[in-house]
Amino acid sequence: MTHALKTDNSDGLIRQKALWMRQQALKMVYDKQLGHLGGDFSAIDVLATLYFGVLRFDPERPDWADRDRFVMSKGHATGALYTALAAAGYYPEAWLDTYMEHHSKLNGHPNRQYLPGVETNTGPLGHGFPVALGIAIAGQMAGADYRTYVLTGDGEQQEGSNWEAAMTAGNRRLKNLTLIIDRNRLQQGAPTEETNGLDPLDDKYRAFGWQVVEIEGHDYGQLLETLGAPVGDRQKPLCVIANTVKGKGVSFMENQAKWHHGVPNAEQFAQAMKELI
Amino acid sequence: MAVAAATSAPLIDCRKAWAETIEALAAEDERIVVVVNDSVGSSNLGGFQEKFPQRLVNVGIAEQTMVGVGAGLANGGRIPFVSAASCFLTARAMEQLKADIAYAGFNVKLVGQSSGIAYGELGATHHSIEDFAWLRALGPITVVAPCDAWETAEAVKWAAIHEGPVYLRLSRMKVPTLDLPNRSFTPGKAELQRAGSDVTIIAAGTMVHLAVEAADMLASEDLSARVLNMHTISPLDIDAVAKAASETGAIVTVEEALDRGGLGGAVAEYTSATQPVPVERMGFPGFMPTGSIASLFEEFSLTPRGIADAARVAIRRKGA
Structure with a gap:
């Protein structure tokens, strides 16, 4: 079983999928007047790259034992995850219209028992990374070649459970595990560095036994090259610090903490849709 | 640590029954693994570690990750028994028990060792007397407290084949094995x-x-x-x-x-x-x-x- 890249993106596939995901996420949040667009938009290029360029999966077989796993640890970014899974074929795109409705499968935070393709329930921060660690350990034990990717927010790194998981992954030399940190530098109410500073994040992960790569999180070339690279001789887990822009793609949302869970009015929605082309 | 016996039956530490049973089950089913928090000794898992070193995951003193790893191992097709002193397993990792195990519904077996006031003079930090109330509140988790060595072994065997999360509340107190003819352990039935x-x-x-x-x-x-x-x-x-x-x-x-x-x-x-x-x-x-x-x-x-x-x-x- 190979892990060849699905696309080199010369056809613009990933860009096209990411654009569709942003448009859909915007509609979902506007319709429901609930959601987390800022973090959706900073993460969407990572997810589009993973699902359309990197991950080995079959939407017809969500329980396929050898699938690559993607764990969305920043579970509030459902606008990114739900649109990615719909685009990947796990469920009909029409389901997105039910976002957060009464008894919808598309809860405000993802539930694996509601939706195929969701690997674990997240929402409270600092949960997805330890679960991804367990998935990677299961792969290591079995000698399986599936890979495990987990995306956390950067503010999320303030949760101590991440550092428990980071230590264990480093000590076990879990080369099949990739942590992606959505480094948009803003948490709910303020910049991370003004709240409980994370820098130097790269040195922290190196000290915990990880290989660290810092990339531009909206550059599909860099994302593909980094996330799609074969494990090769690497003997450590890989930490990808993806420098991103909260609210990426909509001018008035970019780098604004208030768009963490801000919702657009009609005028803002129309303006945002115009920019998403 | 002995508690007054109802009969002249010998007093037995049920951890031995747990350890012998999990080792026997692991020999038959390679999906069975254990996850511990530096609790190999207190969970009586020295023998398991010797027999199945690759199937014992020791995350060190890190209960949140211990429980999360249990969920991840279940995602990866294993049947994890997460074993630790119940005071730490439940209190320290409560949100993981709620979100990663109960709510996510992973097939993880939580084994609370030295529960209740087994740690005696070590005090309230080490007692686990709140666990019934906390775990009862997490509906999807079946909560079982065996009363003796025989029932401990039966409960462990049942947990291994049951599809769904289970909390086994074990003790280190020595208790007599109850003398009852034709016993059978049926979960959910007194x-x-x-x-x-x-x-x-x-x-x-x-x-x-x-x-x-x-x-x-x-x-x-x-x-x-x-x-x-x-x-x-x-x-x-x-x-x-x-x-x-x-x-x-x-x-x-x-x-x-x-x-x-x-x-x-x-x-x-x-x-x-x-x-x-x-x-x-x-x-x-x-x-x-x-x-x-x-x-x-x-x-x-x-x-x-x-x-x-x-x-x-x-x-x-x-x-x-």
Whole structure:
């Protein structure tokens, strides 16, 4: 079983999928007047790259034992995850219209028992990374070649459970595990560095036994090259610090903490849709 | 650490039954793995580690990650038994128990070691008396507290084949193996330890043999006490409770746990809504003062005499 890249993106596939995901996420949040667009938009290029360029999966077989796993640890970014899974074929795109409705499968935070393709329930921060660690350990034990990717927010790194998981992954030399940190530098109410500073994040992960790569999180070339690279001789887990822009793609949302869970009015929605082309 | 025996049966530390059973199961099913928090020794898993070194994941002193890793291993097709002192497994990792295990519904077996007040003089930080109340609140997790070595082994075997999250509340206290013919362990179904008609004593875990001894004391006063071993705290065997209420008219609950929110709480919730009868709830009122296991049991009347006294009170309250 190979892990060849699905696309080199010369056809613009990933860009096209990411654009569709942003448009859909915007509609979902506007319709429901609930959601987390800022973090959706900073993460969407990572997810589009993973699902359309990197991950080995079959939407017809969500329980396929050898699938690559993607764990969305920043579970509030459902606008990114739900649109990615719909685009990947796990469920009909029409389901997105039910976002957060009464008894919808598309809860405000993802539930694996509601939706195929969701690997674990997240929402409270600092949960997805330890679960991804367990998935990677299961792969290591079995000698399986599936890979495990987990995306956390950067503010999320303030949760101590991440550092428990980071230590264990480093000590076990879990080369099949990739942590992606959505480094948009803003948490709910303020910049991370003004709240409980994370820098130097790269040195922290190196000290915990990880290989660290810092990339531009909206550059599909860099994302593909980094996330799609074969494990090769690497003997450590890989930490990808993806420098991103909260609210990426909509001018008035970019780098604004208030768009963490801000919702657009009609005028803002129309303006945002115009920019998403 | 020994607790007064109801019979002359030898007193046994149930951890041995746990360890022998999990080793035997692991030899038959390679999906079975254990996850610990530097608790190989206290979980009696030295033998497991020797036999299956690759299938024991020690994350060190990191309970949140320990539970998360359990969920991840289940995602990866394993049957993980996450074993740690119950005080840390439940309290420290409570949000992981809620979100990663109960809510996500992963097939993870949580093994709470040295539960209740087994750590005696080490104090309230090391006691695990809140766990019944906390775990009961997480509906999808089946909560089982075996009463002796035989039942411990049966519960571990059942947990391994049951599809769904389980909390096994084990003890290090030495207890006698109860002498009952043709025993069988059926999760969710209470085990009748003594027939009786004046009152029912519903006990769990280390309290069951004390309840049997209390029934013997009451018998000498011509009081007929039924004793139910309610090994499954959640979901509660409501049929057995309903029969106890209708047939004996008074209930005493006994648990090595808080006197609210656990077994007694569950019984009171059910009876108050269906068949109100006197329910005397025995357990601990809150954080324990410094004391040995025996002295704390004595202070809070978790003794055959104390249980018998509560049974008389419950009988007196009938029709009051």
